[in-house]
Amino acid sequence: MPPRNNPLKLNKLQLKTLAILQELAADPTIARRDATSGGTQISAIPAPHGDHFHVGTKLVLARDATGLANEGVWMALIRKGLAGAAAFPHTIVLTPAGLGYDTSEAGQILHGADH
Secondary structure, eight states, rough: OOOOOTOOOOOOHHHHHHHHHHHHHHHHTTTEOOTOOHHHEEEEOOOTTTEEEEEETEEEEGGGOGGOHHHHHHHHHHHTEEEEEETTEEEEEEEEEHHHHOOSSSSHHEEEEOO
């Protein structure tokens, strides 16, 4: 039997938020890997300008990122073991499970930036 998509049954908002956090975790200017836990601490959430914001070389529409400002979404990711200690809304730690979770959302919400 093939592995099941979304085995933790994250809702759409949680999946979008996790996909954005995974992309933020890949940016060395705002993320720091913890060699002990294998997780990655994200210390800055980009501020939107207009209807979007930038994550590295990608662009995210503000409407797809509402979970970044929703403490309930962060707590759900922590409860499901995908994230660790968070100082909402400034710092979150993605666990190795969170870094590797297949959200299937990245291609839909992370766009190539044109400026």
